[in-house]
Amino acid sequence: MVSTANSTGTGRRLLGSLAVLFAVVAAAVVLLPNPLADAFFAAWVVGSVLIALVGGIAAWTNRTPLAWVAAVLLTGLSITAMLSFGPYVAPAAVCLLGAALLSHRTGPRGNARKTIAANPPSVRETVLKTGAGLGSIVLGAVLVYVSAVTGSGLFDACANETLACALENTHWFAVGGSVLGLLAVGVGGWLLWKQIYVARVLTSKQLG
Structure with a gap:
């Protein structure tokens, strides 16, 4: 039982970290070399990184509600922006969904x-x-x-x-x-x- 809880905790932390990493890489790929060429576009991309960061922190600290909120927001953003930068942040969204699910399985602190x-x-x-x-x-x-x-x-x-x-x-x-x-x-x-x-x-x- 303890081993399962530990592995679940390790999994959610790993997925949370990967979500942040994937979001940062996606932002770099999409925005560079001229990040402010389109201010609105840049704001949405940076927003996706912030959402991933919040979700990653929530996964690390086992704050399930916040992890789910971040996962749903990033998933919705990746779907809404499917014809734009959505595919780039989709891996981060998948990782956040996995982290939120594992956080839910871990249960209350x-x-x-x-x-x-x-x-x-x-x-x-x-x-x-x-x-x-x-x-x-x-x-x-x-x-x-x-x-x-x-x-x-x-x-x-x-x-x-x-x-x-x-x-x-x-x-x-x-x-x-x-x-x-x-x-x-x-x-x-x-x-x-x-x-x-x-x-x-x-x-x-x-x-x-």
Whole structure:
């Protein structure tokens, strides 16, 4: 049992590290030798590296929710950009998915299990946190939709996609609203996952 847990932990760390490595290599291949020739394109590519980095750290520290979020985001980005840089970051996305799966199999961290088992939440607390999580997700999704989809969007078109043009034609209120919405969705997802996390610990305790 201990050997299996150790091998699972080693596997998720290895896959997390490979995801970061593949994302960095992909960015170098795609952006060099002129990384700022297209500011929007460069921002998406750099964003994929940051997502991979967050996912890699989550895999190393066994933070399953964060690992899954990063894996899903990078997978979605690689699919969306399939005709562009998507194929280059696809290996990193596959590694992150594997790392997230192994992190899920590893289960809650030992210190977290002890804390939850020693002081389990009440039913009322669980219901309130679950409701708060769902409400945050819905509110965030609405905010992103209003900010990014309706209205004039996040950016105006540029004749030349330079950094100066991108900054000048950015709708900052819409971008800010979208960021806040995404944060709200993330917080809501984290709250919901915590309840699943607690349920797993308490169930495993009851089963012995």
